[in-house]
Structure formats: structure tokens, C-alpha cells
Amino acid sequence: MYRPKFIITNKINNYLLEIERARGFLDAAQLKGDWINEMQSAALILEAHHSTHIEGTELTLSEAQNILAGKTVEGVRPDDRQELLNYKDAMDFVSEYLDRKSGITEEIIKDIHRILVTDVRDGSLEPGSYRKVQNYVANSLTGEIIYKPPSPDEVRELMKEFVEWLNEKKDISAILMAGVAQHRFVDIHPFLDGNGRTARVLCTLILYQNGYDFKRLFSLSEFYDKNRREYYNAIQKVRESGLDMTGWLEYFVGGLKNQMLEVRIKGEEVIKKEIILENAVKAGLNDRQKKALVYLTGNPGITRAEYVKLNDVSIRTSNYDLEVMEKLGFIERTGVGRAIKYRILQVG
Numbered sequence: 001m002y003r004p005k006f007i008i009t010n011k012i013n014n015y016l017l018e019i020e021r022a023r024g025f026l027d028a029a030q031l032k033g034d035w036i037n038e039m040q041s042a043a044l045i046l047e048a049h050h051s052t053h054i055e056g057t058e059l060t061l062s063e064a065q066n067i068l069a070g071k072t073v074e075g076v077r078p079d080d081r082q083e084l085l086n087y088k089d090a091m092d093f094v095s096e097y098l099d100r101k102s103g104i105t106e107e108i109i110k111d112i113h114r115i116l117v118t119d120v121r122d123g124s125l126e127p128g129s130y131r132k133v134q135n136y137v138a139n140s141l142t143g144e145i146i147y148k149p150p151s152p153d154e155v156r157e158l159m160k161e162f163v164e165w166l167n168e169k170k171d172i173s174a175i176l177m178a179g180v181a182q183h184r185f186v187d188i189h190p191f192l193d194g195n196g197r198t199a200r201v202l203c204t205l206i207l208y209q210n211g212y213d214f215k216r217l218f219s220l221s222e223f224y225d226k227n228r229r230e231y232y233n234a235i236q237k238v239r240e241s242g243l244d245m246t247g248w249l250e251y252f253v254g255g256l257k258n259q260m261l262e263v264r265i266k267g268e269e270v271i272k273k274e275i276i277l278e279n280a281v282k283a284g285l286n287d288r289q290k291k292a293l294v295y296l297t298g299n300p301g302i303t304r305a306e307y308v309k310l311n312d313v314s315i316r317t318s319n320y321d322l323e324v325m326e327k328l329g330f331i332e333r334t335g336v337g338r339a340i341k342y343r344i345l346q347v348g
Helices: 010-028 033-054 061-068 078-100 106-117 152-166 174-188 195-209 220-226 228-240 246-283 287-297 304-311 315-327
Strands: 145-147 331-334 341-344
Touching (some): 033 061, 033 246, 174 195, 220 246, 304 315
16 A cells, blocks of 8 residues: 655645635635636636646747637647647546546546547557556656656556555645645656646646635646756655655645745735725726726836826826825825835725
């Protein structure tokens, strides 16, 4: 029976606490549905782009956005386009699978892999089938062989033990379980190719199944792709330390924590903006002034000239609008002379 080896360090505990705080905020926050839908779409695009980019696709984020929006993008490799579309389909599959409320099976894992590699590389990746030959893990940045996975004869038994472990009752955080699962799956490397992508989708499924979907506003792969060398090193160090996953889990949980803090900050900014606009309506501010307040929720200040440009008005109108907002306590003036700026003041 598979038994992962790791220690829950103070760092891991602190990260888990911060994740729980962010989760509590998202559960309690009164965030508008249209904002959540917009952010969910953005997170899905980021996840699909960065997870496939880790594996060597050459699409830019802009190209990925256009492809997923159904637009024609010239000059991209067909496999890059297909891998991106497949990843989005795999994430949709995970979302739909949640309604079944059943455990994770080998068939579900094979289904995820099948979706991810269908119609890629002329169908040579044997979608949904465990490998029958020895494969190797290479660093996509350098091409260096860094790991030789178990032999194909061992794969079926290792996957059987892995899935049994996934479905056991455990006394550890589901976040740690997801982190262990991602690494263990990559270590077994059960498929010819697409193992990294399958591992990240599986990790997402485990988080979702255990109540850690965070409104689906995050992308772990974005964190990994921003520093792929650190990502590869965190995975490889487990193999170099007798399969002790402590260091990997610190990296994994820290990455999720960073993503959740970003989501929380964005959510707090939205709530702040809504409060300010609500107060602006009550105070009778005009549309130009409300537009400036929205601008100020994401910027440290605004000059009179910037106000003129933002609203396409005269300097006289700019001075009048800013003076009204200042008197009503929405903004305050800083600096003197040409260095005068106005920053937001009222948030509640």
C-alpha cells in the first residue's frame, strides 16, 4: 500500500492557515455573479495556457485567449492549439464530474488523459492507455534527462495502489492530499506523454471534490510557469531525498497560498469599488466623478490633467469635479503646485 513520507512543518501550517482565511473570505464575501463569472473565465484561460506552456507549447497568452474565444489565430502550431483546447475540455470535464459525488477511479484518470492528448501528435500518444514502453522525464527548458520512471510492467500495480490511497479516509488536509497526489502521479508517469498536465488536472479535481474550489478563481499552473526551474527543482528534490515530500509540499502549498492571496486582494478591491460607487450615488456624484473614483480604486492618485484625459473634459470642469469630490470627503489632495494629486479617501 502506498504511504507518502512528509512532515507538516510550521511553514506548511502557516500557509494552510492563510489559505483557510482566504477561503473564509470568499465564502462570506458578497461578490457579484457577473464579476465571479468573468474571473472564472480568466482563471480557466490562465490555467489552460500556463499548464500547456509548461509542457512546451509556444502560444502567447493573447493567442491562447483568442483561440479559447473561438477566434482564428494564424501562425500557431496545430498541436499547440489542440493541446490548449483539450486542456479546457479536461477542466470542463472535471467540473461536470463533481456532480457525480463519487471517488476517483483509474477510469476517471484515463478519461482525463484521453481528453488531454486526443488529436495531438497524429494520435500517437495512446489516449487513456497506460504506457507499454519505458519513458523518461526531460527538463523542457534544457532537454536534460532528469528522471527514469518505473518500468511499464510496474505501472498497473502502482496506479492501483495510488488510487486506493486517494480514496482512503485520511487525517490530513485535502490540500496536502492534492499536493501528494500531483507528485506521486508524475513520479509513476503512467502514460507515454501528458503526465504533467494530467497530474495538474487531477490535483484540481481533488481540491474541488473536497470543498476547495475557491469559486474556481485560481490557477496553480500560472504559479508554476512563472518560474519553471523552481517547479522542476521542487519535484526533483523529492527523488533526491528518499521520496520525502516535505519540501515539495512547502512549495505546493505556498503556491496555492500565493494564488489565493491574489484572488482575495482582487475580491477586496471589487468590494471596495462597490462601496465607493454606492456612496457616490447617494451623494449625487455625476458619471465623470464616479468614473474617476473607479480609476482611483486601482491607481494611487490622479492629477487634474489625468482627469481631463480620462473624461475628455476641460481643465475648468476637471477642477470643479475634483473640488466637489474633495469637499464631500471622497478624495484628498496631496502635493503642491504642479505636483498636486488626488487620492481616494472614502471607502465606507
